[in-house]
Amino acid sequence: MKTQNQKAWFFVLPVLLLVAFNALIPMMTVVNYSVQETFGNNLFFWQGLDWFENILRSERFHAALGRQFLFTGLILIIEVPLGIAIALSMPRKGIWVSVCLVTMALPMLIPWNVVGAMWNIFTLPEIGLVGYLMNDVLGINYNMTQDPLAAWITIIVMDAWHWTSLVVLLAYAGLVSIPEAYYQAAKIDGASNWAIFRFIQLPKMKTVLTIAILLRFMDSFNIYTEPFVLTGGGPGNSTTLLSIDLVKIALGQFDLGPAAAMSLIYFAITLLVSWLFYTLMTKDNPN
Amino acid sequence: MQKRHIVPLLYILFLMLPIYWLVAMSFKTTGEILSGFSLFPQTWTLDNYRVIFTDPTWYWGYINSITYVSINTVISVIVALPAAYAFSRFSFLGDKHLFFWLLTNRMAPAAVFALPFFQLYSAVGLFDTHLAVALAHCLFNIPLAVWILEGFMQSIPKELDETAYVDGYSFPRFFVTVFIPTIKAGVGVAAFFCFMFSWVELLLAKTLTAVAAKPIAATMTKTASSAGYELGLLAAAGTLTIIPGAIVIYFVRNYIAKGFAMGRV
Numbered sequence: 001m002k003t004q005n006q007k008a009w010f011f012v013l014p015v016l017l018l019v020a021f022n023a024l025i026p027m028m029t030v031v032n033y034s035v036q037e038t039f040g041n042n043l044f045f046w047q048g049l050d051w052f053e054n055i056l057r058s059e060r061f062h063a064a065l066g067r068q069f070l071f072t073g074l075i076l077i078i079e080v081p082l083g084i085a086i087a088l089s090m091p092r093k094g095i096w097v098s099v100c101l102v103t104m105a106l107p108m109l110i111p112w113n114v115v116g117a118m119w120n121i122f123t124l125p126e127i128g129l130v131g132y133l134m135n136d137v138l139g140i141n142y143n144m145t146q147d148p149l150a151a152w153i154t155i156i157v158m159d160a161w162h163w164t165s166l167v168v169l170l171a172y173a174g175l176v177s178i179p180e181a182y183y184q185a186a187k188i189d190g191a192s193n194w195a196i197f198r199f200i201q202l203p204k205m206k207t208v209l210t211i212a213i214l215l216r217f218m219d220s221f222n223i224y225t226e227p228f229v230l231t232g233g234g235p236g237n238s239t240t241l242l243s244i245d246l247v248k249i250a251l252g253q254f255d256l257g258p259a260a261a262m263s264l265i266y267f268a269i270t271l272l273v274s275w276l277f278y279t280l281m282t283k284d285n286p287n
Numbered sequence: 288m289q290k291r292h293i294v295p296l297l298y299i300l301f302l303m304l305p306i307y308w309l310v311a312m313s314f315k316t317t318g319e320i321l322s323g324f325s326l327f328p329q330t331w332t333l334d335n336y337r338v339i340f341t342d343p344t345w346y347w348g349y350i351n352s353i354t355y356v357s358i359n360t361v362i363s364v365i366v367a368l369p370a371a372y373a374f375s376r377f378s379f380l381g382d383k384h385l386f387f388w389l390l391t392n393r394m395a396p397a398a399v400f401a402l403p404f405f406q407l408y409s410a411v412g413l414f415d416t417h418l419a420v421a422l423a424h425c426l427f428n429i430p431l432a433v434w435i436l437e438g439f440m441q442s443i444p445k446e447l448d449e450t451a452y453v454d455g456y457s458f459p460r461f462f463v464t465v466f467i468p469t470i471k472a473g474v475g476v477a478a479f480f481c482f483m484f485s486w487v488e489l490l491l492a493k494t495l496t497a498v499a500a501k502p503i504a505a506t507m508t509k510t511a512s513s514a515g516y517e518l519g520l521l522a523a524a525g526t527l528t529i530i531p532g533a534i535v536i537y538f539v540r541n542y543i544a545k546g547f548a549m550g551r552v
Contacts, residue, residue, distance in 0.1 A: 008379040009373075011369035015389070018429060022423060023392050023395070023426060030400075089291040100295055103303070104298070111488075121312055122304075161301065225490060243396050
């Protein structure tokens, strides 16, 4: 049982001040922009909720949001089962554990623009390994700067390359925390591999998998740098995800009002979906 | 070596291929890159690396990045330690709401904050300093550090605190000399994640800097667009950005799996 102690606020104060400085002031700026129109020179006019209405009705926003959900959905469907499968087949002890962990974590520590640039170099036709194999060896016409399907496959594979390891590490941590006795009991009962997975391993991985899915959802929903460097949102608008579109409006066209309104709607959607995920996944958990 | 180990092996192979390609490219001459496909560099060259280590705009990029990442990691962990202790040991007014609010900041898209951050840090006179980037990255690193450390502290029994008080320790002395050493694995994991997310972030780091504190990632994007297509140079710069991460991960390799399992993460 935790002690009731209001003085604990003093311990939290530095965190509160630093995060509030970074979160509240910029958020208020965004709210401020979202209800005003500007023609530059620091002249602002009250606009009410018009920007929100415009954004919510704009086909461009619907299209970007649709692409964003498609992207996030696809990477979750690929990365979560793949990550679990890899974690299940990893060695549990010995030198290879370290080797696996270090090499698998490596992609996550590469700056995001380098990830984009690396995959660009990797997939260039003529010069890149994938581009060369596809076009010149296998004879498949592959060019992600012209073909939307190829661009999509490339950003999905890139994201799986970049982040599947996060699911692996979390699932693996859940697995190693299972006591050996559980497996021995299962063996005595003659449980199949599937039964062991379904009734021992999966329940034990539930907490860490909730975290993995939440983190992957939030981060992939906010993804900007990697697809921007790799495809620039093209060909056409085919890989223009929400953040890319937002930056185009805010910094490219300098439409501050609509960009701010879009930011708030975007943030609200992220919060809402994260909350839904969280509630659904912890529903039958007493804690 | 069992049959099932083929899965992680293939996965690691898949992970290493693009990295190999980047490293191989960095040792090729521009002429060789543009002349077509070659699996290994035909004529090895260190020219690309020579450019980076002799041109201040390049090597200062690395120094700047490492500087603000280090400042951020130190700030995040130091302020997160007492906060995580409070969350794990005491209940106070609004504690759950505060904890959840902290976590929501990890959900905010960086793109949303780019412009307001620029205005805010210009207004307080910190634009183009290492401190600006370090403070801005606190937005998503402090909540993460609090989250991880709180999980670790939960697993330490309260009897430890009580015994220390009975032994006559003051709170600060107990916290620094007894409690922190007990959860040093957690501190390591938290520091690792702060380092990681600050090191890989580009959008805010680029927005908040111009010349004096420009991160290496921004130097790279500029080269990619302005100097035509210097792929070899870009590959060499990219290869060098992998090294700090690789070093850090080597040091914390034993803590990562354990850390995830122990902490609430």
